[in-house]
Amino acid sequence: MKYLLLIYGNEADYALMTEAEQEANMGEHMAFSKMARERNVYVGGEALHPTSATTTVRVRDGKTLTTDGPFAETKEQLGGFYMVDCKDLDEAIEIASKIPESRAGSIEIRPVVIFE
Amino acid sequence: MSEKTHAVIENTFRQEYGRVLAALISQLRDFELAEDVLQDALMIALERWELEGIPHNPGAWLTTIAKRRAIDRLRRDSNFARKQPLLVEIETSEEPEYDDMKPIADDRLKLMFTCCHPSLALEAQVALTLRTLGGLSVIEIARAFLVSEPTMAQRLARARGKIKVAGIPYSIPPAHLLVERLDALLAVIYLVFNEGYCATSGDSLIRSELCGEAIRLCRILVDLLPDDSLNAEARGLLALMLLHDSRRNARVNAAGELVLLEDQDRSLWDRAQIREGIGILEAVLPLRRPGSYQLQAAISAIHAEALSADETDWPQIAELYRRLAAMTSSLVIEVNRAVAIAMVDGPHEGLQRLLSMGESMENYYPFHAARADLLRRSNQREAAADAYQQALALCQNNLEKAYLQRRLDEMNAD
Numbered sequence: 001m002k003y004l005l006l007i008y009g010n011e012a013d014y015a016l017m018t019e020a021e022q023e024a025n026m027g028e029h030m031a032f033s034k035m036a037r038e039r040n041v042y043v044g045g046e047a048l049h050p051t052s053a054t055t056t057v058r059v060r061d062g063k064t065l066t067t068d069g070p071f072a073e074t075k076e077q078l079g080g081f082y083m084v085d086c087k088d089l090d091e092a093i094e095i096a097s098k099i100p101e102s103r104a105g106s107i108e109i110r111p112v113v114i115f116e
Numbered sequence: 117m118s119e120k121t122h123a124v125i126e127n128t129f130r131q132e133y134g135r136v137l138a139a140l141i142s143q144l145r146d147f148e149l150a151e152d153v154l155q156d157a158l159m160i161a162l163e164r165w166e167l168e169g170i171p172h173n174p175g176a177w178l179t180t181i182a183k184r185r186a187i188d189r190l191r192r193d194s195n196f197a198r199k200q201p202l203l204v205e206i207e208t209s210e211e212p213e214y215d216d217m218k219p220i221a222d223d224r225l226k227l228m229f230t231c232c233h234p235s236l237a238l239e240a241q242v243a244l245t246l247r248t249l250g251g252l253s254v255i256e257i258a259r260a261f262l263v264s265e266p267t268m269a270q271r272l273a274r275a276r277g278k279i280k281v282a283g284i285p286y287s288i289p290p291a292h293l294l295v296e297r298l299d300a301l302l303a304v305i306y307l308v309f310n311e312g313y314c315a316t317s318g319d320s321l322i323r324s325e326l327c328g329e330a331i332r333l334c335r336i337l338v339d340l341l342p343d344d345s346l347n348a349e350a351r352g353l354l355a356l357m358l359l360h361d362s363r364r365n366a367r368v369n370a371a372g373e374l375v376l377l378e379d380q381d382r383s384l385w386d387r388a389q390i391r392e393g394i395g396i397l398e399a400v401l402p403l404r405r406p407g408s409y410q411l412q413a414a415i416s417a418i419h420a421e422a423l424s425a426d427e428t429d430w431p432q433i434a435e436l437y438r439r440l441a442a443m444t445s446s447l448v449i450e451v452n453r454a455v456a457i458a459m460v461d462g463p464h465e466g467l468q469r470l471l472s473m474g475e476s477m478e479n480y481y482p483f484h485a486a487r488a489d490l491l492r493r494s495n496q497r498e499a500a501a502d503a504y505q506q507a508l509a510l511c512q513n514n515l516e517k518a519y520l521q522r523r524l525d526e527m528n529a530d
Contacts (some may be wrong), residue, residue, distance in 0.1 A: 001283040084237065088285035090233060111282045 002043065002085050002112035003092040009105030011050045028100040036084060041095060045082035064106040076105055083112075125165055128156055131249030132175040134336070138223035139179050141230075141286060144186055147276045151248075153189065157182035224249060225340040226286055228333075233284045240275040241304050247272055249336075250329045260311065260326055265500045284375065301337065302353050302409065305330050309357050313364075315512070328360050344403050349401045352410030358393035359416035362386040374519040378425035390420045411440045430459035447477060451486050463494040481510035485520060492527065501527035 006011065017025065030048075036042035051070045058065045069079065086092040089109070096107040119368040133154075157178045171177040231244040243261070246252045253258075258268035278284065289297045312326025334354045341347035366380035375381075381405035394417050400410060415436045422428040437453035450473055458466020467490045470483065477483035488503035511517050 004284075086283070088283045088287075089233070090285050090289065092283070093235075109282075113281075 001088065001092075002083060002114075003089075004097065004110045004112060005082045005084060005092070005096050006108040006110065007080045007082075007099060007101045007105065008108060009076065009079050009101045011077045011079060013104070014079065025100055032081075032098055032100070034052070035098065036082070036095060039095075041084045041086050041091070043083035043085050045080065047080040048078060050079075051077050051094055080107075120417060121166060123196075125162060125170065128170055129173050130251050132178060134224050134227070134249040135222055136178045136182065137174050137248055137251075138227040139175075140182055140186070141227060142223040143183070145286065146281055149186060149189065150182075151276075153182040153185040156177065156185045168241075187358075224336055226288055228301055228337065229289055229297055230279060230284055230286045232297070232304045233279075234300055235282060235284060236275055236278060236306070238304075240271055241300075242307055243268060243271050244275045245304050245333070246329065248309065249333060252329065256325075260323055265441055278397065294346070297348070298341075302334075304347060305334050306353060306357075306409075307335070308333070309360075324364060327357070327364070331357050331361065345405055348400050348403050348405035349407040350405055351396050351411050352413050355393040355396040355400070355414055356409050356413035358389045358396070359413060359420050362389035362393065362420065368515070372515070373522075374515045376519075382424065385420065390417075393417065394420065406439075406443075408440060408444045409423070411436055411443065415440075428459070430456055434460050447480050448482060451477075451482050453479075455486050455490070458493075460488050463490040466490050467494070479510060481507045484510065488520075488523065492523065497527045 033042060033045065054068075054070045056067050056071050058067075073100065082099070084092060084095055086095060089111075092109050096102060096109055099107050102105065136157075137150055137154055140154060144150045144153075160181055161174075161178060163227045165171070165174075165472035228245065228249060231248055232241045236244065239261075243257055244474050246257050246260075247254065253263050254269050254272065257272075259267045261268070261270075286434065288294070294518055308326055309330035312323045312328075312330065334350065334357060338347055338350050338354055341350055362385050363377070363380060365386070366382070366384035367375055393413065397410065397413050397417055401414070415433055418429050418433055418436075429465075434453065434456040437449065437456050441453055451470070454469040454473075457469055467487065470477075470487050470490065473483070484503050488500050488507055491497075491500035491503055501524055504520050504527060508517060508520045508524065511520060515528050
């Protein structure tokens with residue numbers, strides 16, 4: 001089953017990280033991706049720019065409304081994601097718990113819809 | 117059909133439901149399909165058994181019929197091509213013919229872990245466990261938790277839907293998760309028991325069918341858990357529930373009023389249940405796998421062994437509460453520990469302890485009820501009346517409220 005693992009965290013805290021801390025974090029993600037590939041569950045994954053780079057678009061009555069910032073202001077922001085293909089939810093939980101941000105932030109596990 | 121035959125069939129259904137459903141889910145890997153075809157099989161059984169009598173192996177009979185229905189349904193399914201591999205697997209997996217002697221495999225433990233998976237909300241875990249393992253009807257579960265039938269049906273449907281789309285596994289958890297998942301399972305069983313033993317709201321204090329169901333589920337769990345180190349706490353919980361439940365008939369008097377432990381007619385206690393509970397405890401304590409259920413059962417056993425309230429070994433109870441509080445901290449343990457201390461060292465010591473607990477207790481009615489009782493025992497009538505008032509304002513169960521009101525009236529009378 002495919003699961004999207006959404007990585008949430010406080011991006012203000014992230015911005016305060018020293019260069020060394022950021023490098024260490026990057027290293028952890030490299031190790032995570034390597035592990036996920038070796039276990040044959042890795043489908044994909046990306047890191048996202050902070051919400052300051054975000055644009056939200058809506059079309060109402062045929063008009064395109066474009067605004068600065070994310071759809072909703074939240075304490076923790078979406079900072080990246082991985083897509084994994086796991087045996088079941090327990091395996092997805094185990095994989096998610098190895099993402100470094102699971103320690104300071106949280107990982108939301110969303111099963112992907114399969115259209116028949 | 118005679119009422120007696122009907123009752124025997126109903127009882128057989130109740131006994132077999134969880135095991136048959138677990139076997140079906142194990143093979144079909146689809147909760148909804150398994151439940152649907154089992155319903156079909158039960159309908160067929162109701163007709164046939166009335167004429168032919170109950171078969172020797174009703175579980176295997178129901179499983180065979182339900183499996184045939186499932187195969188029919190899968191064949192008719194528009195997604196036949198996609199489901200064909202599963203169909204082949206089901207058809208070849210086991211003898212599809214009914215066998216009088218061969219018991220069906222017991223997959224209920226797997227099903228329990230699925231129903232109590234932490235990704236389901238606690239109330240959904242409870243409802244699902246009662247429905248799928250206990251075989252209680254939606255109406256029965258809705259009544260037990262004081263919600264409407266459509267609300268409960270929706271809760272169950274959502275939970276089943278989540279199991280399917282989120283891929284909640286149908287298996288015994290891996291070793292590193294087993295202890296934690298088992299704790300969740302015991303918590304669900306104990307919650308069912310407590311809802312039956314001390315209903316949080318409504319007119320009756322005890323809903324004995326929930327207590328009975330929790331004990332039955334715990335027995336199944338104890339039987340199915342493989343080794344001693346794992347099932348020590350499960351057995352502790354079974355002992356605890358048996359000991360609590362042994363006092364059921366003494367907790368409410370003929371007038372329908374709540375009777376506290378110290379005032380209960382101990383001849384009404386169920387001695388057989390007490391013996392069984394203490395027996396389990398004596399077998400499990402030497403394993404040296406201590407846990408909070410075993411400790412609580414030990415406390416309950418001390419009460420059960422006292423011939424009268426005066427003969428209660430309070431120092432030992434206070435010591436067990438000390439160990440319990442060190443293991444798991446909870447409001448109810450803290451309050452009970454203070455009461456035990458009051459019984460050993462006097463109401464003043466108990467009150468001191470209660471008062472030191474502070475604000476976390478402000479909205480917890482047993483705290484105010486315990487405080488009120490200790491104030492009453494130390495003859496501080498006005499303060500006691502005040503505390504009974506506070507407890508009354510927070511209590512939701514009408515029987516407990518009536519008890520508190522009686523005490524309050526006593527304090528106000530001169």
